[in-house]
Amino acid sequence: MQDYDAQFKNLAEDAPFDQSPVMPNMLDGDTQLQFRCHRGVKCWNACCSNIDITLTPYDILRLKNRLGMSSGEFLQKYTVPYEIDKDGTPGVKLRSVDGGTACQFMVEEGCSVYEDRPTACRYYPVALLSVRNSDEYVDRLSFALVQEKTCFGHQEPDTQTIDQYRQTQGAVEYDEKGRGWRQLILKKKSAGPAIGKPPAITNQLFFMVNYDLDRFRAFVISDSFNKTYDIPVDQMAELVADDEKLLQFGTDFLRHVLFGEKTLTEREGAYEARTERLKAKAEAIRAEFEANREKIEDEKYCAPPGQPGDCGCGSES
Numbered sequence: 001m002q003d004y005d006a007q008f009k010n011l012a013e014d015a016p017f018d019q020s021p022v023m024p025n026m027l028d029g030d031t032q033l034q035f036r037c038h039r040g041v042k043c044w045n046a047c048c049s050n051i052d053i054t055l056t057p058y059d060i061l062r063l064k065n066r067l068g069m070s071s072g073e074f075l076q077k078y079t080v081p082y083e084i085d086k087d088g089t090p091g092v093k094l095r096s097v098d099g100g101t102a103c104q105f106m107v108e109e110g111c112s113v114y115e116d117r118p119t120a121c122r123y124y125p126v127a128l129l130s131v132r133n134s135d136e137y138v139d140r141l142s143f144a145l146v147q148e149k150t151c152f153g154h155q156e157p158d159t160q161t162i163d164q165y166r167q168t169q170g171a172v173e174y175d176e177k178g179r180g181w182r183q184l185i186l187k188k189k190s191a192g193p194a195i196g197k198p199p200a201i202t203n204q205l206f207f208m209v210n211y212d213l214d215r216f217r218a219f220v221i222s223d224s225f226n227k228t229y230d231i232p233v234d235q236m237a238e239l240v241a242d243d244e245k246l247l248q249f250g251t252d253f254l255r256h257v258l259f260g261e262k263t264l265t266e267r268e269g270a271y272e273a274r275t276e277r278l279k280a281k282a283e284a285i286r287a288e289f290e291a292n293r294e295k296i297e298d299e300k301y302c303a304p305p306g307q308p309g310d311c312g313c314g315s316e317s
C-alpha cells in the first residue's frame with residue numbers, strides 16, 4: 001500500500017473535487033496489492049450494500065444458469081440497461097433491491113451466488129481496464145486500484161500481486177470468456193466517425209446477441225437465419241446445446257454483421273436475396289408514402305363531405 005500512497009499522493013492532493021476512489025493510474029499484473037477480504041472485517045458486506053456493477057455476457061450466462069432462468073427472465077429481474085458510450089452501445093448493470101442500493105444477492109453470510117459472482121465482484125478492489133492501441137488487434141489488460149474509505153480490506157497485512165489475486169478470485173477465466181465482448185466494444189469505439197451513429201437495430205442486435213442468449217439461440221435456429229448463413233450441422237448442434245459456444249459464435253456473428261469481417265459463411269445468393277428484400281421493403285414504404293401524400297393533397301383542395309365540390313375523397317370508404 002505504501003507503494004500506492006507514494007505513487008498517487010500528488011495526484012490525489014491536486015484533485016479539484018472530492019477524490020475519486022479509483023486511483024488515476026494504470027497498473028500491471030505484477031503490481032503488489034495489499035488487501036484481504038474476509039468475514040472478520042468490520043466492513044463485511046459494505047461493498048455489496050451500494051452497488052454499481054456492469055455485467056459481461058459471461059456473467060449473465062453464469063448467473064442465469066445458476067438461477068435456472070432464461071436470459072430474458074434474468075435480465076428483467078436482476079438487471080437495468082444503460083448506454084456504454086455516446087453511440088448508445090447497450091450495456092447491462094446489476095439491479096439493486098427495490099427502493100435500495102444493496103445487491104439482490106447479498107445475504108448476511110455474504111454473497112449468495114459466490115461461485116458465479118460477476119467479474120467486477122471478483123476484481124474488487126481492483127478495476128479492470130481493457131485498452132487497445134490503434135495499431136493492435138488484441139486488447140491488453142491493465143488495472144487500477146479502487147480505494148474506498150468504507151473498505152477496510154486494505155488495512156489487512158496480506159500482500160500478493162494483482163495477477164495472483166486474479167487467479168485466486170477466478171477472474172482469469174472470466175476475463176478469457178469476456179474477451180470477445182470487450183474487443184467488440186473497443187472496436188466499435190475505435191471505428192469512430194467512420195462508422196457513424198449506428199441505427200437502433202444495430203444496438204438491438206448487439207443487446208440480444210451479448211446479453212439475451214436464449215433469444216439469440218431462437219434466432220440462430222430460425223429459418224430466416226439458416227437461409228442466410230451456412231452453419232455446419234455439427235456446429236449448429238453445439239450452438240443449440242452449449243451456451244458458451246453460442247456466446248463465442250455471437251461474437252463472430254457481430255464481427256461479421258457490424259464490421260464486415262468474413263467470420264461466417266453466407267449461403268450462395270443470400271446477399272442478393274437480402275438486398276432484394278430490402279429493396280422491396282423500401283419500395284413498399286415509398287408507395288405508401290406516395291399514396292398518403294396524394295390523399296392529403298386531394299383533401300386540401302376538396303370541399304367538406306356533402307358540400308358542393310365534394311369529390312368524395314374525404315368520405316369513409
Ligand code: SF4
Pocket residue numbers: 047048051053103104105106107110111112113114117118121
Ligand atoms: S453478486 Fe455477490 S459479490 Fe457481487 S455485489 Fe452481489 S452480493 Fe456482492
Ligand code: SF4
Pocket residue numbers: 036037038041043044045046047048124125150151152153154
Ligand atoms: S468493503 Fe472491502 S473488506 Fe469489506 S467486505 Fe467489501 S471488499 Fe471486503
